[in-house]
Amino acid sequence: MIATAHVDTFARDNLPPKDQWPEFKFDLPELQYPERMNCASVLLDDMVRSGHGNRIAIRAPDGECTYLQLQAQASRLANLLVRDMGLEPGNRVLLRGPNNPMMAASWLAVFKAGGICVGTMPLLRAKELTEIVNKAQITHALCDKRLEAELNLALPNCPTLKRVCYWYDDETDALIQKCSAEFKTLDTSAEDVALIAFTSGTTGKPKGTMHFHRDVIAMCDCFPRSCLKPTQDDVFIGTPPLAFTFGLGGLLCFPLRFGASTALVERLPPEALLESIGRFKATILFTAPTMYRALAGIWKNYDLSSLKKCVSAGEALPDATRQFFKQASGIEIIDGIGATEMIHIFISHAPEHVKRGATGHAIPGYTAAVLDENGERCAPGQIGRLAVKGPTGCRYLADDRQRAYVPGGKMRGWNLTGDAYVMDMDGYFIYQARTDDMIISAGYNIAGPEVEGALLSHPAVAECGVVGKPDEERGMIVSAFVVLRKNFPAGNEMKKDLQEHVKRNIAPYKYPREIEFVAALPRTETGKLQRFKLRTP
Numbered sequence: 263m264i265a266t267a268h269v270d271t272f273a274r275d276n277l278p279p280k281d282q283w284p285e286f287k288f289d290l291p292e293l294q295y296p297e298r299m300n301c302a303s304v305l306l307d308d309m310v311r312s313g314h315g316n317r318i319a320i321r322a323p324d325g326e327c328t329y330l331q332l333q334a335q336a337s338r339l340a341n342l343l344v345r346d347m348g349l350e351p352g353n354r355v356l357l358r359g360p361n362n363p364m365m366a367a368s369w370l371a372v373f374k375a376g377g378i379c380v381g382t383m384p385l386l387r388a389k390e391l392t393e394i395v396n397k398a399q400i401t402h403a404l405c406d407k408r409l410e411a412e413l414n415l416a417l418p419n420c421p422t423l424k425r426v427c428y429w430y431d432d433e434t435d436a437l438i439q440k441c442s443a444e445f446k447t448l449d450t451s452a453e454d455v456a457l458i459a460f461t462s463g464t465t466g467k468p469k470g471t472m473h474f475h476r477d478v479i480a481m482c483d484c485f486p487r488s489c490l491k492p493t494q495d496d497v498f499i500g501t502p503p504l505a506f507t508f509g510l511g512g513l514l515c516f517p518l519r520f521g522a523s524t525a526l527v528e529r530l531p532p533e534a535l536l537e538s539i540g541r542f543k544a545t546i547l548f549t550a551p552t553m554y555r556a557l558a559g560i561w562k563n564y565d566l567s568s569l570k571k572c573v574s575a576g577e578a579l580p581d582a583t584r585q586f587f588k589q590a591s592g593i594e595i596i597d598g599i600g601a602t603e604m605i606h607i608f609i610s611h612a613p614e615h616v617k618r619g620a621t622g623h624a625i626p627g628y629t630a631a632v633l634d635e636n637g638e639r640c641a642p643g644q645i646g647r648l649a650v651k652g653p654t655g656c657r658y659l660a661d662d663r664q665r666a667y668v669p670g671g672k673m674r675g676w677n678l679t680g681d682a683y684v685m686d687m688d689g690y691f692i693y694q695a696r697t698d699d700m701i702i703s704a705g706y707n708i709a710g711p712e713v714e715g716a717l718l719s720h721p722a723v724a725e726c727g728v729v730g731k732p733d734e735e736r737g738m739i740v741s742a743f744v745v746l747r748k749n750f751p752a753g754n755e756m757k758k759d760l761q762e763h764v765k766r767n768i769a770p771y772k773y774p775r776e777i778e779f780v781a782a783l784p785r786t787e788t789g790k791l792q793r794f795k796l797r798t799p
């Protein structure tokens with residue numbers, strides 16, 4: 263390992279043992295990185311140095327900011343962290359706030375100073391914050407004043423967290439303005455930990471995934487380079503929080519890596535998102551499948567002619583949603599599967615290579631396979647576990663579950679994402695379900711998302727979730743929770759109609775024997791359906 267620049271070696275000391283790491287591959291010319299690199303110097307300092315200083319980096323409702331101004335603000339914050347808050351390289355810094363220019367500058371400031379970013383979703387409660395702070399032994403926090411209450415509730419149980427700075431507080435804002443706008447970015451090792459991303463996991467204790475400075479740049483040089491091909495004229499926009507690596511990539515790192523700009527807006531319900539796309543002339547959108555469904559319904563009311571590319575991730579994209587959105591917008595969604603453990607997307611497709619119902623191919627830089635229980639490759643058409651490797655991979659912070667994601671034996675070297683997949687004859691990867699969400703009913707394997715897809719193609723269905731429900735006779739039965747569109751009445755007639763619709767569209771034995779109409783579905787802040795909540799009402 264290359265000499266660390268970290269004085270505080272907590273992260274390095276708590277990496278999984280080397281023999282539990284996945285295999286890392288850097289087979290592309292663009293993945294040949296130097297031994298020393300700081301992702302903030304690549305994303306910011308290098309861009310300014312190469313003449314991008316006066317281009318717009320961030321667009322926001324209260325104004326624009328150039329690369330030069332962003333660099334200055336990140337430097338002020340880095341000075342604040344180091345000079346006023348005593349940050350030492352390797353310390354963990356909690357970042358808390360909605361997506362806005364201050365949040366973006368804070369991420370870059372921590373990278374610059376050689377700290378380790380720990381982003382937290384704005385909606386997290388004191389209990390969850392406490393768990394994260396103690397697990398990552400967080401020492402410093404930069405937090406939006408508006409989210410102060412929950413953090414203050416957590417503090418008494420967070421002995422390591424000693425220095426907290428709230429922004430949009432008059433005193434702090436004045437202090438930041440007084441800090442020097444010059445800061446020499448710390449010369450970190452490419453293998454120094456840059457961020458610890460906690461999984462948005464739907465159950466169990468949160469897992470912290472550790473990513474190096476090199477990983478942040480590798481995520482920019484893989485998915486966007488091959489599937490999006492951004493130019494410096496692109497304007498990125500979207501909904502995932504920067505604390506979710508889907509958002510960190512799509513709404514901060516990718517735009518900067520390509521000299522483009524990002525439109526950061528704090529709250530983007532569907533109408534506000536479409537309004538903001540028009541206002542900022544956004545060209546590339548990052549959001550989740552349910553949002554695309556909502557957008558399609560109201561598309562015609564806005565001027566969205568600037569928008570060129572749309573990325574969907576976080577959950578399977580039902581083909582019904584893809585088609586519905588395409589009819590409304592004329593745009594073919596780019597679906598991509600990513601994971602916090604992998605930092606970003608590893609299977610996807612360029613819009614021209616879309617195949618209905620498939621996630622795509624492993625993107626250049628990554629290898630993917632569908633493996634059976636013995637670690638052998640499944641034949642095309644045979645369902646198995648998705649396994650991937652590439653320039654990034656899973657390194658949990660002090661966690662026994664490392665062995666589950668990166669097993670030994672015949673599967674050694676692979677990251678197992680926990681997804682059941684099929685590869686078709688053309689080598690396309692087709693999502694089935696989370697491995698533990700497969701429904702086994704009367705001996706049949708049924709993937710809930712396939713049934714959801716069939717239900718979604720019915721005009722009355724706004725959203726739905728399908729789970730297995732224990733049943734004496736069949737082991738499990740297929741049970742659906744359905745949110746109806748406005749003006750469609752619930753009732754037995756609707757139930758029958760939906761069941762018949764599913765039977766007409768996919769193998770009849772997969773139809774939901776039970777249907778419950780609900781007003782909304784339980785989702786995480788990142789837009790994922792919480793199936794475990796549907797299983798235990």
Ligand code: 3UK
Pocket residue numbers: 461462463506507508509574575576577578579597598599600601602603605606607621679680681693696788
């Ligand atoms: C599921 C998908 C089908 C899949 C993420 C893009 O979602 C992200 O990270 P998480 O750690 O969850 C990972 C799991 O989510 N999933 C994600 N995308 C898809 N399933 N089709 C998809 N397109 O179960 C995966 O294992 O929250 C996504 C970029 C960065 C991310 N962290």
